[in-house]
Amino acid sequence: MLKWVRKGLRAGIKTTGYPHTRESAPGISPGRPAAMLCDGPQEAGAVAGRCPTGALSNQGNMIRVDHRRCVHCGRCRQDHEHAMAWEGGYEWAGGRKAPGEMAAAFSRSLHIRILDAGACGACLSEIKQISSPYYNIHRLGFFITPTPRTADVLLVAGPLTDPMRLPLERCYAAMPDPKRVVAVGACAVSGGIFGPSFAAAAGISQCVPVDIEIPGCPPPPLALLHALLMVAGKTKQT
Amino acid sequence: MTETGSLLLTFFIVCGLGVFTGGLPGNEKHAACVSIIGSVASLALLTASGIVLLSGRAFSMALWALPLFGKMMLGMDRMSALFLFITGMVFLPVSIFSAGYLKRYTGRYSLKSFAVFYFLLFASIALTLMAMDVLSFVIGWEAMSLLGYLLVNYEHEQADTTRSGMVMLLMSEAGTLAVILAFVILARTTGDMGFASLRAGAVHLGAVAGWFVFLLSFFGFGVKAGLVPVNSWLPMAHPVAPGNVSAILSGVILNLGIYGIVRINADILPIAGTGQGLVVLLIGTLSALVGILYATPEDDMKKMLAHSSIENMGIVTAGLGAGFVFLTSGHPVPAGLAFIAALYHMTNHSLYKALLFLGAGSVDMQVGSRHMQGLGGLIRRMPWTALFFLVGALSIAALPPFNGFVSEWLTLQTLLQCAVLPSKAVKITFALCGAGLALTAALAVTCFVKAFAMNFLGKERSEKAAKAAEAAPSMTISMGILAVACFLFGILPTYVIPAMDRVVQPYVHVSAVDQLVPPFFTVGRGNDKFDRTFVADFHKLGAQVGSRVLPGRGLVIMHRGGKRNPVIFAMSPAYTVAVLLLLLGGTFLIIRLLTRRRSLTHGPAWSGGLGRLPPEMTYSATGFSNPVRVIFRGIFRPVTVRDARETVANHFRSAIRKDQLEIHMIDRLFGKPIVHYGRRLAERLGRMHSGRVNAYAAYVLAALLAVLLIQGLA
Numbered sequence: 001m002l003k004w005v006r007k008g009l010r011a012g013i014k015t016t017g018y019p020h021t022r023e024s025a026p027g028i029s030p031g032r033p034a035a036m037l038c039d040g041p042q043e044a045g046a047v048a049g050r051c052p053t054g055a056l057s058n059q060g061n062m063i064r065v066d067h068r069r070c071v072h073c074g075r076c077r078q079d080h081e082h083a084m085a086w087e088g089g090y091e092w093a094g095g096r097k098a099p100g101e102m103a104a105a106f107s108r109s110l111h112i113r114i115l116d117a118g119a120c121g122a123c124l125s126e127i128k129q130i131s132s133p134y135y136n137i138h139r140l141g142f143f144i145t146p147t148p149r150t151a152d153v154l155l156v157a158g159p160l161t162d163p164m165r166l167p168l169e170r171c172y173a174a175m176p177d178p179k180r181v182v183a184v185g186a187c188a189v190s191g192g193i194f195g196p197s198f199a200a201a202a203g204i205s206q207c208v209p210v211d212i213e214i215p216g217c218p219p220p221p222l223a224l225l226h227a228l229l230m231v232a233g234k235t236k237q238t
Numbered sequence: 239m240t241e242t243g244s245l246l247l248t249f250f251i252v253c254g255l256g257v258f259t260g261g262l263p264g265n266e267k268h269a270a271c272v273s274i275i276g277s278v279a280s281l282a283l284l285t286a287s288g289i290v291l292l293s294g295r296a297f298s299m300a301l302w303a304l305p306l307f308g309k310m311m312l313g314m315d316r317m318s319a320l321f322l323f324i325t326g327m328v329f330l331p332v333s334i335f336s337a338g339y340l341k342r343y344t345g346r347y348s349l350k351s352f353a354v355f356y357f358l359l360f361a362s363i364a365l366t367l368m369a370m371d372v373l374s375f376v377i378g379w380e381a382m383s384l385l386g387y388l389l390v391n392y393e394h395e396q397a398d399t400t401r402s403g404m405v406m407l408l409m410s411e412a413g414t415l416a417v418i419l420a421f422v423i424l425a426r427t428t429g430d431m432g433f434a435s436l437r438a439g440a441v442h443l444g445a446v447a448g449w450f451v452f453l454l455s456f457f458g459f460g461v462k463a464g465l466v467p468v469n470s471w472l473p474m475a476h477p478v479a480p481g482n483v484s485a486i487l488s489g490v491i492l493n494l495g496i497y498g499i500v501r502i503n504a505d506i507l508p509i510a511g512t513g514q515g516l517v518v519l520l521i522g523t524l525s526a527l528v529g530i531l532y533a534t535p536e537d538d539m540k541k542m543l544a545h546s547s548i549e550n551m552g553i554v555t556a557g558l559g560a561g562f563v564f565l566t567s568g569h570p571v572p573a574g575l576a577f578i579a580a581l582y583h584m585t586n587h588s589l590y591k592a593l594l595f596l597g598a599g600s601v602d603m604q605v606g607s608r609h610m611q612g613l614g615g616l617i618r619r620m621p622w623t624a625l626f627f628l629v630g631a632l633s634i635a636a637l638p639p640f641n642g643f644v645s646e647w648l649t650l651q652t653l654l655q656c657a658v659l660p661s662k663a664v665k666i667t668f669a670l671c672g673a674g675l676a677l678t679a680a681l682a683v684t685c686f687v688k689a690f691a692m693n694f695l696g697k698e699r700s701e702k703a704a705k706a707a708e709a710a711p712s713m714t715i716s717m718g719i720l721a722v723a724c725f726l727f728g729i730l731p732t733y734v735i736p737a738m739d740r741v742v743q744p745y746v747h748v749s750a751v752d753q754l755v756p757p758f759f760t761v762g763r764g765n766d767k768f769d770r771t772f773v774a775d776f777h778k779l780g781a782q783v784g785s786r787v788l789p790g791r792g793l794v795i796m797h798r799g800g801k802r803n804p805v806i807f808a809m810s811p812a813y814t815v816a817v818l819l820l821l822l823g824g825t826f827l828i829i830r831l832l833t834r835r836r837s838l839t840h841g842p843a844w845s846g847g848l849g850r851l852p853p854e855m856t857y858s859a860t861g862f863s864n865p866v867r868v869i870f871r872g873i874f875r876p877v878t879v880r881d882a883r884e885t886v887a888n889h890f891r892s893a894i895r896k897d898q899l900e901i902h903m904i905d906r907l908f909g910k911p912i913v914h915y916g917r918r919l920a921e922r923l924g925r926m927h928s929g930r931v932n933a934y935a936a937y938v939l940a941a942l943l944a945v946l947l948i949q950g951l952a
Contacts, residue, residue: 115847149844167847174844 015136018222019229027090027126027220033076034087036063047082050075053186053193056084067092068190071217091235093182093214093227105178106152106232109141113151113175117168117204118161118194122218123185127155129221142228148174153231155224159187159195160204172208180211180231184224189213242297242314245286246368252279253361260353268349269340272356273712276333279360284326290319291737298370308430311370316741317505321367321497324585327723328489328592329360331716332482335596338710339482342603343392352392359385363490367497372421372431379417379494383410383462386491390479402474409471413461417498420454423447424507433506440507448507452514455502456521463495464548465555466525467908473532476544477608481599484540488547489592496554496584504577504745509562516667519559523671525552526678528903531870534685535863539598539608542689543591546634549678550587554580556671557649563664564655565746572655574750575797577742578735579652583645585734586727590633590642593720597627600709600717601693605702610692610859612700619706624694626717631686633724636679639815641727644795646679651797651807684866692859699853729812732793753798876900
């Protein structure tokens, strides 16, 4: 046991200072494609056509990116001639509500209930990271709770497969007001590569009202932290 | 003849009437007969013993003089009266209960024989408690044992009933033999068999003979009281007995064991050495611990209650043991307290255990199962039964404001009085026993939280439980009577303790009650029995004001010490209940005030998002008590009898099944060796069977010679 103490003392504090200090490395996330101007409409069409989820679309020679659908597959930058430029960063979360509406009840602490609505496991493994010593959500007053009865935030990953529709509804109904729903990852936001299909919906917004969406496949832990800070009204922008 | 005498005569005549009507043909009206005649008999007994208990006029009546055994005497001193009173208090509700309960046996078993056995048992118990000589005592005792066996064995068509009945009969007869042997040793010094002359003659008994009498009578009576190590019959007999018989078994018959111990070891041959008192204390504590340890993980409700009876009898015995030790070391006041605590706990145990057994009986009758694994949710189907069972469970878990709390608290406080004892070793023993009893109390809470929650709360775990209906009114009313009694004995102990004090006074020769329940409300300033400043202090607090309101002594139990330490311990259950009510009401009001503006929505219980919550997935009785099972695994020592694994591939298990068997610790440690050596002895002796006629003649001759030799030497 002494060994642990010594090792811990030698290692020092490794926890990130985000959001008070700027964090540069967004985990293992490769980043995401940024909007791009092509030489001509045909080239743009070819680049956009490489996208398997329809995240890219072209208007003339301008390629737009719908990040809600992007799964970071990298096909758009595989062709060396017309490779799309990718951007770094992680503050990707976007709200469906005005920020002022969000903050009121959640400024002190948040209790989070995690629900797997048919996720592949990638988002869940990133979610698991946020309570690890490096990201440590507890320092921000965020706690994971096993029951929706005491939860403020419902964190949902996965495209919402049909068997999970009822549990999601029940879980949402079991949460006390006021409550917020955060959709994690491309699947939960838009259905991703799974939905809409015969077995899955096009994102959880078809079942419960979503307040914040975090695109990404998977979104890095810092993106999750950013979204939770948004719920708590502690982010600077938007 | 005094009024007590005529009341007792009425009692025996009514019992006889019960036996007579029980013998009448027809099977329809017997349940009502048992109920009405039994209630009348109980009332007669209650009044008769109540008069003796309050007035103290001992009653005695000579029956017949027999040539060899002397005079047969019936009598009732305060000790007998207390036990008879408890008997009446249990028999009254049980008789009422029987009106509804016996209907389950109509057409299957003979109600006629039940009625006959029931009234004979009632009469024989009264006879045992009133016997003032050895012969009537043994007759009553033996009749009581046999009738108890017959009633336990009532559902004789089931195989396990017969086996349990045989074990019960065997152990009870062994106990009776030991008791008779003790009486024989006692009677050596006197020609007469009356208790009075035995008492007079016991002074001349030597120390060794005294130890023999003590061991024989203590363990002989211990069989009836269900003390370790002679308790095995109790958990076997209870589950097979009908519900009302179980209530009598636990509420009355176990007390007879305590009665025997008190009668011999406090009255006839008062315990002389600290060693004997310590044996009683240790056996009591051990019984309490073993009892509750086996009660907590038990799934069968009645078996669980049976184990818990062992526990409670252990607490009573521990109190008696502490009393004996205090008495032999020259501290009569703590001894008085200990005896009061023990008798009080025994009274309480009779009340709440009868209540719980009646509750278990009604659940068994309405649902058809006693196994907690298959019950649950009954509070919605049987609300009254649930309420009264809850009162019983709270009482037995020793929670205020119910009766179990008062007596367990007194017992523990008495054990803490060991500071006055001279010997260090004895002090340490007392402290350890106190710790053991405290652990017992904690486990009892676990055990009865489980018992109530698994039976009455949550989801129904079986079809039968979902379809149950409330028990018949006669059954709920009888449980209600006992529940009210539990409550009253819990909040008004200051009226019970003086009565108990007068019971134990002849044995400790002082009155402990002024030390325990000071008459604040009635004592004047000038009373020289009390320290002047002490009384003045309480008058300052306004004690005298209450004299107009309260008829008796105060509502405070308070053990007084010397000048330096005027109050050793103090408590008032009556005020506690008032404060509890105030707190509850206040909390309720505050919550109402705070949440006035909040809206309330009702939703379904969260079940992990499942479409349907199967009862198998809710918290089970086994799961609740499993920590106890795991912590005390070293004591339970389960034996794995089957450990099967089905595998599809090497590492993929499709099913695991593990069957474990638990043998009761006492059976493992005492029963098994006795059976083993008994068999070996029987095998050896069996060889003598197939001998020649000449050899048999030689045995007879040798036996004759031996008898003559012994006679000649004596």
